[in-house]
Amino acid sequence: MTMSEVTEQELHAYVDGALGPDRRRAVQAYLAAHPDAAAKVAAWQRQKQALHALFDPVLDEPVPDRLRRLARTRRPWRHAAMAGWLAVGLVAGWLARGAATPPERMMSLAREAAVAHVVYSPEVLHPVEVSADQQEHLVKWLSKRLGARLKVPDLTAAGYQLVGGRLLPAEQGAAAQFMYQDAGGRRLTLYVRAQGADGGDTAFRYERSQGVGVFYWVDGAFGYALSGEADRSRLLEVAKRIYQQIG
Amino acid sequence: MGKAEDAIAEHIPRLRRYARALTGDVSRADDLVQDTLERALTKFGLWRRGSDLRAWLFTIMHHVHVNQGLRHGRLSWQAVEEVDWDAPVPAQQERALEMRDLERALARLPVEYREVLLLVALEGLRYEDVARAVGVPVGTVMSRLARGREKLRRLLDGEAAPVLRRVK
Numbered sequence: 001m002t003m004s005e006v007t008e009q010e011l012h013a014y015v016d017g018a019l020g021p022d023r024r025r026a027v028q029a030y031l032a033a034h035p036d037a038a039a040k041v042a043a044w045q046r047q048k049q050a051l052h053a054l055f056d057p058v059l060d061e062p063v064p065d066r067l068r069r070l071a072r073t074r075r076p077w078r079h080a081a082m083a084g085w086l087a088v089g090l091v092a093g094w095l096a097r098g099a100a101t102p103p104e105r106m107m108s109l110a111r112e113a114a115v116a117h118v119v120y121s122p123e124v125l126h127p128v129e130v131s132a133d134q135q136e137h138l139v140k141w142l143s144k145r146l147g148a149r150l151k152v153p154d155l156t157a158a159g160y161q162l163v164g165g166r167l168l169p170a171e172q173g174a175a176a177q178f179m180y181q182d183a184g185g186r187r188l189t190l191y192v193r194a195q196g197a198d199g200g201d202t203a204f205r206y207e208r209s210q211g212v213g214v215f216y217w218v219d220g221a222f223g224y225a226l227s228g229e230a231d232r233s234r235l236l237e238v239a240k241r242i243y244q245q246i247g
Numbered sequence: 248m249g250k251a252e253d254a255i256a257e258h259i260p261r262l263r264r265y266a267r268a269l270t271g272d273v274s275r276a277d278d279l280v281q282d283t284l285e286r287a288l289t290k291f292g293l294w295r296r297g298s299d300l301r302a303w304l305f306t307i308m309h310h311v312h313v314n315q316g317l318r319h320g321r322l323s324w325q326a327v328e329e330v331d332w333d334a335p336v337p338a339q340q341e342r343a344l345e346m347r348d349l350e351r352a353l354a355r356l357p358v359e360y361r362e363v364l365l366l367v368a369l370e371g372l373r374y375e376d377v378a379r380a381v382g383v384p385v386g387t388v389m390s391r392l393a394r395g396r397e398k399l400r401r402l403l404d405g406e407a408a409p410v411l412r413r414v415k
Contacts, residue, residue, distance in 0.1 A: 009389050012396070016367055018374065043400040048368045050349050050403070051268065055369060058264040064277055067259055070284045125289050 006030040015044045110207050110214045113191030113225030121187040128164030138165050142176040153245040158238050188228035195223035215239035251291040268365050271354045283308040302376040309380050352402045360395030
């Protein structure tokens with residue numbers, strides 16, 4: 001191979017350490033014989049050093065909180081909570097195995113709601129399928145899928161704004177999840193599903209597992225469950241508002 | 248899933264370095280990193296295990312950057328063409344054509360050249376990874392790299408000031 005076979009591409013590859021040993025030697029020989037090319041290559045190498053000198057200090061800057069928070073979402077916790085709630089469901093199922101009593105179906109309501117809450121409420125990009133600014137469409141769509149006219153409670157007075165909603169699969173048929181958020185970004189979700197013929201009205205029940213509390217009740221043909229990390233009294237206050245508005 | 252966050256978090260400093268060099272602006276750079284992280288976390292399932300995670304993150308950042316550019320109307324499509332921008336330089340500063348000028352020169356480089364130059368020269372990505380990240384053939388990467396380097400060289404080595412030479 002002759003020195004003139006060295007291409008401009010190889011000069012770049014030389015600067016970037018992308019050549020094998022043979023071609024590297026060929027380029028070195030070429031540069032020794034061609035001062036113009038050598039000057040160019042030296043300039044490119046200086047550019048590289050200058051870029052590192054200019055921007056490497058960024059590597060040592062502390063990572064801003066907003067970026068660190070993103071990379072450290074509560075996902076590990078999310079999984080723990082989901083596992084916790086699934087375990088609750090299993091235990092309830094086992095306890096109820098002798099008699100198909102209503103509590104089993106009630107428990108599945110709480111468990112589905114809690115799992116849906118744990119999965120979707122930490123979501124940054126797609127917390128909902130249809131956002132609150134299309135509330136009319138949201139209500140129409142979810143009502144159609146659940147087979148009854150749904151009402152979306154207004155929780156503004158309690159400090160929560162509607163984020164939007166999504167459709168979810170439930171034990172039997174479909175469920176709707178409405179998400180709310182307070183000024184601090186803390187979220188609550190209201191889970192609604194058809195409760196079946198054996199519905200009837202029930203009192204409020206409350207379960208808490210792995211940091212997620214759920215108030216749930218049956219009102220007519222529908223089961224409702226309000227989930228959140230908020231404390232019991234706060235959740236109860238919101239649950240009562242929902243009950244009053246829907247009833 | 249915790250693994251995804253940890254793996255990605257490790258690359259934040261380098262994503263920030265690249266974004267800073269690309270945008271030339273601290274907060275715009277961190278916005279770019281933030282959008283990139285959000286996307287990467289939701290799309291982590293699409294990352295091919297065993298492949299270079301950093302190259303994948305730069306690919307996402309490229310798309311996010313293009314989208315942001317389109318959204319803010321910052322991307323000039325004519326930039327793909329050669330645009331001459333060599334400016335006369337005051338004599339006493341001729342030697343000080345260093346850091347600040349490098350920053351300024353970078354900013355004036357068409358974004359397509361800047362991207363490729365930075366991914367290669369600053370981030371040390373392989374040409375094939377740059378091609379994948381930017382979505383062009385390796386040959387295009389090479390020609391953008393060559394043009395970017397030459398443009399920078401003309402400025403940084405003072406060749407951008409032929410006017411001054413004549414005055415001397």
